[in-house]
Amino acid sequence: MTRLELTWPNKDRFLLVPKDDDGKPVWVDRDHPAAAEVRVSDFTASIGEVNAADPYADNLLFTGDSLDVLRILTTVPEYARRYKGKVKLVYIDPPFNTGQAFEHYDDWLEHATWLSFMDERLRMIRDLLAPDGSLWVHLDDAEHHHMRVLLDDRFGRASFVDTVVWQKADSPRNSARWFSNDQDYISVYAKDPARWMPNRLSRTEQANSIYTNPDSDPRGPWLAGDPYANKPYSKGLYEFTGPTGRVFAPPPGKFWRVAEERLRELDDDGRIWWGPSGDARPSIKRYLSEVSDLVPRTLWLSADVGSNRTSNLEVKRLFPGETAFSTPKPERLLERIIHIGSNPGDIVLDCFGGSGTTAAVAQKMGRRWITAEVLPETVEKFTRRRLELVVKGEDSGGITGSVGWEGGVGFRMVDVGPSMYVDTPFGVLLSDEATNGTFAKAVAGQLGYDFQPDAKPLCGVQGRMRLAVLDGTVGEEEVRAVVSALGEGERVEIVGRSVLDGAAATLTQLAKGSKITKAPRDLLTAARRIRRHADREANE
Ligand SMILES: C[S@@+](CC[C@H](N)C(=O)[O-])C[C@H]1O[C@@H](n2cnc3c(N)ncnc32)[C@H](O)[C@@H]1O
Incomplete structure (x- = not known):
C-alpha cells in the first residue's frame, strides 16, 4: 500500500558534500564506499577536570561535521558503547536555510x-537517543514545515509531542515587507512517547500571584474554582443552601462538579467560598500549597526565556569588543529545554554547536554534554573559549547567577580527521592522502606498470596500456571518466575494489582491448601470470 510520504530529488542517494567548491551538492549512491565512511577522530586537548581513565566519557567538543561526528558516536565501538541508545536529550539548531550568508556561516542549500x-x-540521532529520550529541533518558517513531515517519517507520527513557539523578537521590525516575524519553532519528538517523562516547570511568582487569601484561610492563598461542570453527572443535579439561606442550583445545561455530600464536607472544612458577604455562588477553593509544578505550555515568551536580543548580548558580554557570533540562542531558552527533557547526570547532545550555548547551559545544570561544530574558526573564536570560561567560573552571564554556577568540571576537544575520499571531475575517488599513493603504487608495481603519480585518474603506463586504480567501486560512470582521460589508441586496465554490473561491458564498448581487474581478488592471479611471463622471458 502506498502511504503519504515526503519525497524529493535524490532522496534515495547519499549527500556526500552539501556544497562543493562550485557551490553544488555532491551525491553518491548509497552503496558507494564514501557513503559509509567513518572518519578517524583524535583527542587534541583537555580543559579543566577530565577523566584520565576514560576520555570517551568526558564532556566532548568535536570540531567536525555533524554527519561525521554522529557516525563516529554510533559506529566506533568506544563511543557507541557509551552513547548509542543513551542520549537523553538532543537539541539541534541547524542552519535554518534562510538564504542568508551569516558572518560565521552560510545558511543556504537548495531545499531538497x-x-x-x-x-x-x-x-x-534516533539511534543515539535513549528509549526515554527526546529530540528538539529548532527552526523557523523556511524549513519547519518540511522538517515536521520528515520527522514524522523518521520517528513516526506518534512520537510527535508538540511544537514550542518561541518569541524570538521582543520588538517589531518596521522595515519588514509584509509581517515582522516574531517566532521560531521547536519541534519536540519523544523516541518513545510512552516512556518519556518530561519534568514540569517550577511555579513562577507570576503564576502564584493569582492565588489570594481574602478570608485569611490558615491553609494559605487559594484560587476560586468553578463549582459547575458541563459533563452530565448522575449526582450533579441538586439544590444547595448557602450560609445566608440562599438556595443554589446549576444553571441549565450544567451540573454540580461534586456530589451533594462531598460539597457539604468541603463546606464544613472551610473549603467553600461564598463571596465576601456570604451569599454569592459557592466556589471550590484550590490551594496554592496543593497544586503541583506547572505543565509546560507551548508559547514561550521572550520575557520568560529571552529573545535574540538577549542572546546577542550574552555573547557580546562574553567576548567584549569582538565581532559577535551571528545566531546564538539565549541561555534561559536552553535552560528550560534542558530542564524539561533531562535530569542531572544525563547526556545532552547538540551537533550544531555554534557558540556553544547548549553545552554551556548543560554544564551549568550538571548534565554531561557532547557538542560539535563544523567550522574550526567558530570553535576557536567562540565555542571553546566560552566553555573554558564556564569551566573556570569566569562566565558570569546567562543562567550562572540563577543556578549558582561557580565553575568546575571540564571537557575534551576532539578533532575529526579528513575524508579518505575526494570529489574529482572523474567522480568521488579515494584521495592520495588516504592511500598516500601507496595503494596505486603497489598495484602498478604488482602488475608491471611504470608508476605515474601525476596523471590522475591514470597512474601507470606499459606500452600503449594505461593503468587506473580506483580504491572503491567501479561502475559505468567511473569507466567513462577513466576512458575520457585516455590518449589516441590507448587502452586501460582499471583496478577497483568492487565492480558493478555493466562496467566491463561499457569499458569494452568504449575502449576495445581494455579490462577491469578486481582488487585484491584478481591481483594475485594477475601478478602470478606476470611473474610467470617474466620468468619465461628470462629463461629463453
Ligand atoms: C544556528 S547556529 C547554532 C547556534 C547555537 N545554537 C548557539 O546558541 O550558538 C548553526 C551552527 O551550525 C553550524 N553548522 C553548519 N553545518 C554544520 C554541520 N554540517 N555540522 C556541524 N555544524 C554545522 C554552523 O557553523 C553554525 O555555527
Whole structure:
C-alpha cells in the first residue's frame, strides 16, 4: 500500500558534500564506499577536570561535521558503547536555510539538498537517543514545515509531542515587507512517547500571584474554582443552601462538579467560598500549597526565556569588543529545554554547536554534554573559549547567577580527521592522502606498470596500456571518466575494489582491448601470470 510520504530529488542517494567548491551538492549512491565512511577522530586537548581513565566519557567538543561526528558516536565501538541508545536529550539548531550568508556561516542549500542533509543526520540521532529520550529541533518558517513531515517519517507520527513557539523578537521590525516575524519553532519528538517523562516547570511568582487569601484561610492563598461542570453527572443535579439561606442550583445545561455530600464536607472544612458577604455562588477553593509544578505550555515568551536580543548580548558580554557570533540562542531558552527533557547526570547532545550555548547551559545544570561544530574558526573564536570560561567560573552571564554556577568540571576537544575520499571531475575517488599513493603504487608495481603519480585518474603506463586504480567501486560512470582521460589508441586496465554490473561491458564498448581487474581478488592471479611471463622471458 502506498502511504503519504515526503519525497524529493535524490532522496534515495547519499549527500556526500552539501556544497562543493562550485557551490553544488555532491551525491553518491548509497552503496558507494564514501557513503559509509567513518572518519578517524583524535583527542587534541583537555580543559579543566577530565577523566584520565576514560576520555570517551568526558564532556566532548568535536570540531567536525555533524554527519561525521554522529557516525563516529554510533559506529566506533568506544563511543557507541557509551552513547548509542543513551542520549537523553538532543537539541539541534541547524542552519535554518534562510538564504542568508551569516558572518560565521552560510545558511543556504537548495531545499531538497537541505532535506537530505538533515535526513541523514536524523537517522543517526534516533539511534543515539535513549528509549526515554527526546529530540528538539529548532527552526523557523523556511524549513519547519518540511522538517515536521520528515520527522514524522523518521520517528513516526506518534512520537510527535508538540511544537514550542518561541518569541524570538521582543520588538517589531518596521522595515519588514509584509509581517515582522516574531517566532521560531521547536519541534519536540519523544523516541518513545510512552516512556518519556518530561519534568514540569517550577511555579513562577507570576503564576502564584493569582492565588489570594481574602478570608485569611490558615491553609494559605487559594484560587476560586468553578463549582459547575458541563459533563452530565448522575449526582450533579441538586439544590444547595448557602450560609445566608440562599438556595443554589446549576444553571441549565450544567451540573454540580461534586456530589451533594462531598460539597457539604468541603463546606464544613472551610473549603467553600461564598463571596465576601456570604451569599454569592459557592466556589471550590484550590490551594496554592496543593497544586503541583506547572505543565509546560507551548508559547514561550521572550520575557520568560529571552529573545535574540538577549542572546546577542550574552555573547557580546562574553567576548567584549569582538565581532559577535551571528545566531546564538539565549541561555534561559536552553535552560528550560534542558530542564524539561533531562535530569542531572544525563547526556545532552547538540551537533550544531555554534557558540556553544547548549553545552554551556548543560554544564551549568550538571548534565554531561557532547557538542560539535563544523567550522574550526567558530570553535576557536567562540565555542571553546566560552566553555573554558564556564569551566573556570569566569562566565558570569546567562543562567550562572540563577543556578549558582561557580565553575568546575571540564571537557575534551576532539578533532575529526579528513575524508579518505575526494570529489574529482572523474567522480568521488579515494584521495592520495588516504592511500598516500601507496595503494596505486603497489598495484602498478604488482602488475608491471611504470608508476605515474601525476596523471590522475591514470597512474601507470606499459606500452600503449594505461593503468587506473580506483580504491572503491567501479561502475559505468567511473569507466567513462577513466576512458575520457585516455590518449589516441590507448587502452586501460582499471583496478577497483568492487565492480558493478555493466562496467566491463561499457569499458569494452568504449575502449576495445581494455579490462577491469578486481582488487585484491584478481591481483594475485594477475601478478602470478606476470611473474610467470617474466620468468619465461628470462629463461629463453
Ligand atoms: C544556528 S547556529 C547554532 C547556534 C547555537 N545554537 C548557539 O546558541 O550558538 C548553526 C551552527 O551550525 C553550524 N553548522 C553548519 N553545518 C554544520 C554541520 N554540517 N555540522 C556541524 N555544524 C554545522 C554552523 O557553523 C553554525 O555555527
